[in-house]
Amino acid sequence: xxxxxxxxxxxxxxxxxxxxxxxxxxxxxxxxxxxxxxxxxxxxxxxxxxxxxxxxxxxxxxxxxxxxxxxxxxxxxxxxxxxxxxxxxxxxxxxxxxxxxxxxxxxxxxxxxxxxxxxxxxxxxxxxxxxxxxxxxxxxxxxxxxxxxxxxxxxxxxxxxxxxxxxxxxxxxxxxxxxxxxxxxxxxxxxxxxxxxxxxxxxxxxxxxxxxxxxxxxxxxxxxxxxxxxxxxxxxxxxxxxxxxxxxxxxxxxxxxxxxxxxxxxxxxxxxxxxxxxxxxxxxxxxxxxxxxxxxxxxxxxxxxxxxxxxxxxxxxxxxxxxxxxxxxxxxxxxxxxxxxxxxxxxxxxxxxxxxxxxxxxxxxxxxxxxxxxxxxxxxxxxxxxxxxxxxxxxxxxxxxxxxxxxxxxxxxxxxxxxxxxxxxxxxxxxxxxxxxxxxxxxxxxxxxxxxxxxxxxxxxxxxxxxxxxxxxxxxxxxxxxxxxxxxxxxxxxxxxxxxxxxxxx
Ligand code: FAD
Ligand code: DLZ
Ligand code: SF4
Numbered sequence: 001x002x003x004x005x006x007x008x009x010x011x012x013x014x015x016x017x018x019x020x021x022x023x024x025x026x027x028x029x030x031x032x033x034x035x036x037x038x039x040x041x042x043x044x045x046x047x048x049x050x051x052x053x054x055x056x057x058x059x060x061x062x063x064x065x066x067x068x069x070x071x072x073x074x075x076x077x078x079x080x081x082x083x084x085x086x087x088x089x090x091x092x093x094x095x096x097x098x099x100x101x102x103x104x105x106x107x108x109x110x111x112x113x114x115x116x117x118x119x120x121x122x123x124x125x126x127x128x129x130x131x132x133x134x135x136x137x138x139x140x141x142x143x144x145x146x147x148x149x150x151x152x153x154x155x156x157x158x159x160x161x162x163x164x165x166x167x168x169x170x171x172x173x174x175x176x177x178x179x180x181x182x183x184x185x186x187x188x189x190x191x192x193x194x195x196x197x198x199x200x201x202x203x204x205x206x207x208x209x210x211x212x213x214x215x216x217x218x219x220x221x222x223x224x225x226x227x228x229x230x231x232x233x234x235x236x237x238x239x240x241x242x243x244x245x246x247x248x249x250x251x252x253x254x255x256x257x258x259x260x261x262x263x264x265x266x267x268x269x270x271x272x273x274x275x276x277x278x279x280x281x282x283x284x285x286x287x288x289x290x291x292x293x294x295x296x297x298x299x300x301x302x303x304x305x306x307x308x309x310x311x312x313x314x315x316x317x318x319x320x321x322x323x324x325x326x327x328x329x330x331x332x333x334x335x336x337x338x339x340x341x342x343x344x345x346x347x348x349x350x351x352x353x354x355x356x357x358x359x360x361x362x363x364x365x366x367x368x369x370x371x372x373x374x375x376x377x378x379x380x381x382x383x384x385x386x387x388x389x390x391x392x393x394x395x396x397x398x399x400x401x402x403x404x405x406x407x408x409x410x411x412x413x414x415x416x417x418x419x420x421x422x423x424x425x426x427x428x429x430x431x432x433x434x435x436x437x438x439x440x441x442x443x444x445x446x447x448x449x450x451x452x453x454x455x456x457x458x459x460x461x462x463x464x465x466x467x468x469x470x471x472x473x474x475x476x477x478x479x480x481x482x483x484x485x486x487x488x489x490x491x492x493x494x495x496x497x498x499x500x501x502x503x504x505x506x
Pocket of ligand 3: 343344345346347423424425427428433434435437438439440441450451452
């Protein structure tokens with residue numbers, strides 16, 4: 001029987017950090033840490049195999065780390081006899097096993113789990129820079145919740161890239177210098193790949209056995225699964241990729257999956273890296289003259305700006321946000337999202353990469369798979385479940401606002417002032433996909449025309465009444481009106497025939 005102040009500390013699969021408030025508040029000589037692999041978490045969407053392998057392997061390595069620090073860790077494996085296969089069930093079993101009544105945890109990242117685990121004492125997750133209360137206060141009374149203004153406050157708060165009370169270099173945002181199309185002959189660094197050790201190999205075998213029907217390839221598996229490996233990936237990024245981060249941020253190349261992206265979201269979201277430390281080390285590269293300001297500012301903005309803002313929006317709007325569907329999109333998700341089988345090269349490449357790596361970079365997610373979902377009017381919930389399942393860095397708090405708000409405009413513009421809608425022309429400018437596509441990116445309709453073109457104008461035509469009121473969209477709406485009646489009719493007929501021909505999933 002435990003003593004009255006002895007606690008069970010539940011640590012979740014994305015809380016693998018020495019800085020976790022519930023561990024800091026605990027006492028390793030007294031308390032018991034519980035970690036549990038459960039089917040309910042592996043199956044609530046059918047996560048990519050690599051995502052589950054990463055989660056379990058990182059959890060098992062973290063349990064070892066805690067044991068080496070002197071903690072008593074009760075670790076339940078997925079195939080352990082008696083596993084109830086839910087987190088609430090495992091908490092109940094562990095309480096009985098250890099004779100404990102007090103359970104403590106750091107607040108889960110997802111609304112769903114917060115509900116399931118109600119009754120457990122929850123500490124605020126201070127791994128984030130902006131608390132729920134601070135975000136609510138920032139949002140209160142604002143007509144528009146624009147990331148750029150939130151970001152400036154975060155710069156002031158963290159003192160990152162500040163020159164006194166002014167932004168370093170005299171500007172908050174250097175995006176105008178970033179986001180160029182890919183240049184011929186540019187070379188890209190290969191990320192370090194971490195060979196699976198015995199623990200990871202066991203997780204691979206487990207997932208191959210128990211999640212065989214899930215999306216994606218289990219191997220080759222090379223993600224970092226410890227804080228030390230994540231640090232090695234960070235060091236590689238800082239030296240080899242950060243200096244050109246901004247320049248190629250929006251570029252897409254069929255034979256370059258990673259370009260100068262950091263690949264750090266998987267480790268940061270799981271707790272293996274601390275976001276503020278990552279940013280401080282990026283700033284050091286700038287101060288030491290090893291990386292230009294525009295690249296470092298661009299990177300830091302993603303982490304302390306976008307990442308924190310997205311989380312703020314998630315908790316500000318939970319649980320209702322997932323129900324938003326302002327553009328009344330109700331088409332079932334096409335089968336090709338899951339199979340990758342489509343003649344559209346940009347989509348085929350992005351989805352093939354997603355199956356192989358459980359990773360695609362931001363512009364692939366936003367302007368290829370996201371843009372298609374927006375233009376084709378696919379049911380936001382089905383698109384949300386796809387993104388939540390297929391990316392190794394996906395947890396609802398970060399995936400949902402990015403998908404519903406940024407990519408699909410399903411929140412009616414709460415998160416983004418205009419929809420990220422684009423025709424084939426954008427994809428052609430920013431990538432090399434179109435050159436080897438069986439469709440013709442220059443054609444709007446007719447045989448062989450790039451589907452993104454007719455879908456784009458059809459989307460504008462469908463939503464003209466709404467978007468004509470938006471100053472950033474009015475010109476585009478007038479663009480459609482300037483087409484002849486015959487051209488308008490041909491575009492819309494082409495879009496309809498294409499959409500009618502899509503094979504739905506399931
Ligand atoms: P980099 O390009 O190197 O960026 C650096 C870091 O900035 C990332 O590691 C990440 O921590 C942060 N960041 C950048 N953009 C965002 C953003 N919009 N929101 C939050 N953090 C950001 N990111 C996730 O972490 N999980 C998701 O489930 C997720 N789903 C997305 C779904 C859609 C439809 C879209 C459009 C974006 C999504 N993102 C998500 C944001 C972004 O695409 C990924 O963070 C990024 O691609 C991760 O790769 P990276 O680490 O190489 O990023
Ligand atoms: C994503 C995931 C998976 C696949 N499995 C587990 C698990 O077995 N045990 C666990 O504690 N957490 C897991 N996770 C992460 C959670 O489902 C959830 O997404 C995050 O904790 C929410 O922030
Ligand atoms: Fe994608 Fe159209 Fe380019 Fe083909 S032509 S790769 S479908 S944008």
